[in-house]
Structure formats: C-alpha cells, structure tokens
Amino acid sequence: MSAQNQKSDVVALNSDHLSAEIDGEIVVMNIASGRYVSIGGPGVFLFQMLSEGPRPIEELCLGARDRYEVEEAQCATEVEAFVQRLCDEGLAVRTAS
Amino acid sequence: MDSDIALPAVPNRSGSPADLAVRCSADYPDTDAFALVGQNWSLSQNEWRLWDGKGLHLTQSGNVLHIRSEEDPEAAEQLQWVLGAGFCAMLLRHGSVPWHAAALAFGDSAILIMGDSGKGKSTTAMALIAVGARLLADDLVVPVIKGDDIVIPPVFLNLRLTRQTTNYFDVQGVAGADGKISVSVPQAPDDRAIPLRAIYVLGDRVDEIGAPVRLPKTRAWGELLKNLFARAVVPAFARSAHAGAVARRMVDRIPVFEVHAPEGLDRMIGMAETIRAAVES
Secondary structure: OOHHHHHOOEEEEOOOEEEEEEOOEEEEEEOOOOOEEEEOOHHHHHHHHHHOOOEEHHHHHHHHHHHHOOOHHHHHHHHHHHHHHHHHOOOEEEEOO | OEEOOOOOOOOOEOOOOOOOEEEEOOOOOOHHHOOEEOOOEEEOOOEEEEEOOOOEEEEEEOOEEEEEEOOOOOOHHHHHHHHHHHHHHHHHHOOOOOEEEEEEEEOOEEEEEEOOOOOOHHHHHHHHHHOOOEEEEOOEEOOEEEOOEEEEOOOOOEEEEOHHHHHHHOOOOEEOOOOOEEEEOOOOOOOOOEEEEEEEEEOOOEOOOOOOEEOOHHHHHHHHHHOEOOHHHHHHHOOHHHHHHHHHHHHHHOOEEEEOOEOOHHHHHHHHHHHHHHHHO
C-alpha cells in the first residue's frame, strides 16, 4: 500500500469504549478487554477530533498541524503512531478509503 | 420480588406488590424481535436478553425476568450468574452503575475493596470484619450519589469464602457447587447507607505487607472501570458515557489506593489493621 493511500485511510473510534478527561489527559478504556490508555498532549486534540466522527488520516494531520504549528513530516509520523496505538488497543479501526 | 426459584439472601415473596417477578420459562424469545445484538446480549426498546453460552438465557420484559435454562437454574453456579448478569443489566437499564466489589464500614466510613477474581477480595473483607468492620455488600455494590456524598447502601450480607478461609476465621456457611462457602455474616441490623471514604484495589499478592499507595486519578479511573460489573453489556443500555462519568465523579471525590494482600491468612489481619487505621485516621 502506498503512503498516499494510507493518508486517505479513515480512522473511526470503536463505539464500545469508555472515556473521561482527567487533569488534562483523556483516559480511554476498551470495554471488551478492560485495558485502558492515558492520552496526553496533542493526542487529546486528535482524540477529540475522532470523537466527533470518523476522519481520514490526512484530516487529522491537517488539524494537528494547524493547531500545533508542527512540520508536516513530523506531524504525519506522530499521527500515525497515535492511530496505531488506538488500533492496537482495539479503540479504533482504520479502513482504506 | 416474586420468584419461582429460590434466591439467596432475598425472600422469594415480599408480601407486597412485587417490583420484579422471576419466572422459569420453557421457551426462548424470538431473537428477530431484538433491534440490537451483541456477543451475548440482545436488546430492543422494552426487552433485553442475556445468555452465558452454557444454555442459560435471561429475558426481561416489563417487570418480569424470564429464566430459560438447560439445567436446574437453582444450581449455585447458574444462580450466581442470574444474580450477577441479570440484576446488573436491570440496574444499568435504570441508570444505576453496579461495581464488582466488597463494601464494608468502620463506623460512618465506608470503603470498597476491588480486585480481579483470586486476588483475595472476600478474604480481605473477612479480615476487615475480624478487626471490627461491618459488611455492607460482597460482589455487587451500587453506590448512590447524594449531593456531595457517595453513599453505599447495604445489600446481600453474604461472603463467599474458600473453605480454608472459613476454617481460619472459624465461620460456617453453605457450600456451593464451586466449593466456595456462602457465609451469612452475623451483625446487628443496620440499613443505613454509609458515606464512601476510600477505595482499595487489590494488586498481586506479595510476601510482605506494604502501605497502600494512592493512585493518580487517571489510573484510578481505569482501575475502577475494570471492576464495573457486567461491563460488556453497558453499551447495550446506552450507559457507556454514564458509567465513565460516574467513575470520573468517584475518583474526583474518593481516594483510590492500590494495596497488595500478603500470602498467608495469618498476615491478612495485619493488612486489615493497616486499612482500618487509615480509614479511622
């Protein structure tokens, strides 16, 4: 799969999760597994974007770059890592557009 | 309650008009009638259905809980499942959030003991009773938020203990199919709901007794929700956000500690004394 295809992949949060904002972080639990993760920093903004509905990767990158004034390549790397973490924990699903 | 089957610690016939009727049923409900279907649940506007994968089905319709079982529903293991899954589902449907925990009180201060199965929750509860605590609940706790307080009403004053534990603490009860002994705790009647002051989450057992460690709120929230009773069916009743929010309010107001039960029943009293001293300080 080319890098261009991956940027258009759509990320959607798993509906069966619990979340709460605590002391500036967002804690999210996979209801089925009982595993939870704590998200801080720019991840809070990205999670809030996803909470509004499914988003293409490139849209998450654009939103993060606009908010945090970060270089494109670095932003893409960090967004990819964030999305991968959510998917690994069963909190999100990534589908090719 | 108006029940066709014998329920532990709860009268089968309340004498007044029942809020809930429990009936044995020979028929399975038509699953096509349910709008939402999950791994082991299905839900429509007025009914829900749970099954345990072993031939036991629960269906609530209005104020009637139907039980359809391949085996004798009064067999201890299945009955525990009825009490756990069925009643928790009803509690969730009515907006209450049930927790898998033991609840005890020292005077006017209640504590919850939470932890995975096998971590020593009920044994810890028995040790706390031995040093002066009053049992409020074992296994199923439903805190009530009243203004700024979170209070714990007493319910099901039974402990399920291993035979080794009952022998050590010299208590007696009725053995279940799983070998655990159901012990009715003798204590003066008291139906007051007690304000919750602390939550203790049991970690892995250790060799030496250590001091409880207070968890940061982010971790406390996660550890609480790991002990949400019937967590898998929470989405079925559109209670995900509510359960998360209730846990959020609890960690805002109540300190949550991690504690480790020591190996050996003879050292449980020491841990219980540590907890009692912390609660009463």
